[in-house]
Amino acid sequence: NAGVTQTPKFRVLKTGQSMTLLCAQDMNHEYMYWYRQDPGMGLRLIHYSVGEGTTAKGEVPDGYNVSRLKKQNFLLGLESAAPSQTSVYFCASSYSATHGYTFGSGTRLTVV
Amino acid sequence: ILNVEQSPQSLHVQEGDSTNFTCSFPSSNFYALHWYRWETAKSPEALFVMTLNGDEKKKGRISATLNTKEGYSYLYIKGSQPEDSATYLCAFGPYSSASKIIFGSGTRLSIRP
Numbered sequence: 001n002a003g004v005t006q007t008p009k010f011r012v013l014k015t016g017q018s019m020t021l022l023c024a025q026d027m028n029h030e031y032m033y034w035y036r037q038d039p040g041m042g043l044r045l046i047h048y049s050v051g052e053g054t055t056a057k058g059e060v061p062d063g064y065n066v067s068r069l070k071k072q073n074f075l076l077g078l079e080s081a082a083p084s085q086t087s088v089y090f091c092a093s094s095y096s097a098t099h100g101y102t103f104g105s106g107t108r109l110t111v112v
Numbered sequence: 113i114l115n116v117e118q119s120p121q122s123l124h125v126q127e128g129d130s131t132n133f134t135c136s137f138p139s140s141n142f143y144a145l146h147w148y149r150w151e152t153a154k155s156p157e158a159l160f161v162m163t164l165n166g167d168e169k170k171k172g173r174i175s176a177t178l179n180t181k182e183g184y185s186y187l188y189i190k191g192s193q194p195e196d197s198a199t200y201l202c203a204f205g206p207y208s209s210a211s212k213i214i215f216g217s218g219t220r221l222s223i224r225p
Contacts, residue, residue: 031211040217041217042201042215042216042217042218043156043201043215044215045212045213045214048211048212050211056211058212059212059214090155090156092156097143097144097205097210097211097213098143098144098161098163098205098210099161100146100148100158100159100160100161101146101148101156101158101213102158103155103156103157104155105154105155106155
């Protein structure tokens, strides 16, 4: 029973490099989310999806893109990484807006 | 801008004591209120989701209440144990965009043995 799996767990990027974070869930959840967590800031929503083929912007979407081509996967892309994107990224999924979220274990990204 | 406030920011209690903390949210445009427990080096774990004014939820020694008219929720822990040490997050789901829940900054709870 995997739940929500994020890959990779750690990554160091140079400024200007690109990368994709993968989130996979095996619970048949419709809703998926990407958050970033910074010290003193709490969890901030980057992008989210309410179903396969849909995406929408959250609170801090600039510098990120997402895709949800398959229901079980939600990809977060950084096209040109910046030091301000150094953070811990969490993916989450839920059955609906009134169900609790299941979180992945996080990806620690450092941009140098 | 929707604001979710949690108080206190941190709390230290003796093992065996009971404790509670508060989540304040906008009283208008309410859809759902979530509570999560977040242990160090782990990911947040859902405790409760409440949708109705007056809702009370319980899970073992942890319980929560909801007042949507005045915009607050309380989380109670009875007889604190060391394993209760964690950050407790609440999150508000507005009716206008229920998919985009807004997290508070959390209350960090430490239990002294």
